[in-house]
Amino acid sequence: MLRWLRGFVLPAASCQEDKEDYFRYRILFEDLDRDGNGVLDISELREGLHNWSSSFTPQSEKAILKAADTNADNKLDFEEFMKYLQEHEKKMKLAFKSLDRNSDGVIEVSEVIAAFKSLGVNISKAQAKEILQSISNDETLTIDWDEWKYYFLLRPAKDINEIVRFWKRTSVVDIGESLAIPDEFTEEEKHSGDWWRRLVAGGIAGAVARTCTAPFDRWKVMMQFHSLQSRRMRLISEFELMIKEGGIRSLWRGNSVNALKIAPETALKFGAYEQYKKWLSFDGAKIGIVERFISGSLAGATSQTCVYPLEVLKTRLAISTTGQYTGAIDCAKKILKQEGVRVFFKGYVPNLLGIIPYAGIDLAVYELLKNYWLEHHAEDSLNPGIMILLAFSTFSHTCGQVVSFPLNLIRTHMQAKALEESPPSMIDFIQDVYNKEGARGFFRGLTPNIIKVLPAVIISCVTFEKVKNYLGFI
Incomplete structure (x- = not known):
């Protein structure tokens, strides 16, 4: 079902009417709600995110639950779920605009490189292309708002800094003699x-x-x-x-x-x-x-x-x-x-x-x-x-x-x-x-x-x- 939603969410993404938002959020919620009891728990979120994409981290479902669970019952009803997605889309819109420096409605290779550089990380054109290709649904080396919105629909990032850190994978371990450079905290x-x-x-x-x-x-x-x-x-x-x-x-x-x-x-x-x-x-x-x-x-x-x-x-x-x-x-x-x-x-x-x-x-x-x-x-x-x-x-x-x-x-x-x-x-x-x-x-x-x-x-x-x-x- 979630595989089918990939084809559904994108065409609907450009529609801003509340009714259509409600309709697509409802379909997504019901597909995630495996037992049909009207609420999502941590296990249902975990299974749903895994089916949605293999690139989610093991802690993504905890981040979503923590941000969306307004009544602190460790479960999400539909109202909480919809409110979270609406607020999340607003944040992703701001992130998209901050990346789209020339305001042409698409994110290009040079803009991805500039985003990384703003956080002190230098990447090559080949790496920027890999990032764009992992998000885009076509062969173009650009991302429009529909593709961006779909890709980050259930990814618990809040701003462009967190999105860049999501792309930048690091690993620091202690082996007794390690003097590795500490990672930065958000x-x-x-x-x-x-x-x-x-x-x-x-x-x-x-x-x-x-x-x-x-x-x-x-x-x-x-x-x-x-x-x-x-x-x-x-x-x-x-x-x-x-x-x-x-x-x-x-x-x-x-x-x-x-x-x-x-x-x-x-x-x-x-x-x-x-x-x-x-x-x-x-x-x-x-x-x-x-x-x-x-x-x-x-x-x-x-x-x-x-x-x-x-x-x-x-x-x-x-x-x-x-x-x-x-x-x-x-x-x-x-x-x-x-x-x-x-x-x-x-x-x-x-x-x-x-x-x-x-x-x-x-x-x-x-x-x-x-x-x-x-x-x-x-x-x-x-x-x-x-x-x-x-x-x-x-x-x-x-x-x-x-x-x-x-x-x-x-x-x-x-x-x-x-x-x-x-x-x-x-x-x-x-x-x-x-x-x-x-x-x-x-x-x-x-x-x-x-x-x-x-x-x-x-x-x-x-x-x-x-x-x-x-x-x-x-």
Whole structure:
């Protein structure tokens, strides 16, 4: 039935009389109302939207119900449904006019490109054409009001900014070393409280992912720590040594601190990101990709500076032997007493230097892969799908880690060797690694770090979606 409505809604769309509006809304409502009881519930909306188009997000029905349910009974009667569509069409009309800059009644390729650019996103002509073709019912590379109205009839967007964000798909996950640029929150998310729910969900997802992949993280740290002590240390032998020394539980040594620092790090990163964006924007203008990258990098540097002592504490726990410390607090007390406050910032410089290449490569590779897919493989939908995005995220995170890994290794050495009477400087460490092992020495421990990327990405994404649904935000 909904497939048939595609041919019905469009011809009627130009008619503005109340009777015809009532008639087409009534047909749509009755088709969605599967059990015929005169109200729509969340399951009927979900099924109806899926039949209407496969490009709806899993949360679209919640957005419609939240906006249209005026009496808060978690159901929609026909009056609520019709009022919502009437108000929604008015908003879509304003959005259409704001896109149609030359007021010729159609949206063209150049106007789509300009809309993205106004939000700081640059797209190619090929990508703009894909967007137009996904909406248009003919071979023309333009969209008229009838096509626009039909396409966004049941899509819960409110203005042109949300429509552009609907077209722009992103994925940010936490894999323990990620310094990805934070995504932007809409004004509605800030006022509704969805922003903090999203941060909570992201924090929980990050903690779960880090905990599940903690053995790989300690494995990496141990290989880095022992790299200058024994050039014969191999991947499997290092793992066997950890098991022999402390048992299975020792594989999670240091993970408590690693999970604990997620909350303050995330809060500081997003708060600093918003502030840096304001400082880099002039006269309220939309900031572009360069400004967002700078803001994200500075936010990452700010958050890392504040939580860096926890990073040192995590490394010390990871390389410790059984019984050396009774826990994180005992470790912190002993380090403070024996080595002083300054030791909590050992390795800070290489850690800070690693932020830019990691975040830059991660973002650039992800956007490159996504744009390539949109230009060459997008057909009926601009959403690549979760599996494609997971593959892109995994590869981009891996590239970022490979590029920044030498600095990561130097940071670990400086954190671990601070107890020596005259600890070497960063330059001394670099020379020492190169003289003993050559260029390959800078990548000792990379294998377990790469192995953990895919499971960490999957665990983080799945946990985020589960927690997001539980917290009830869109």
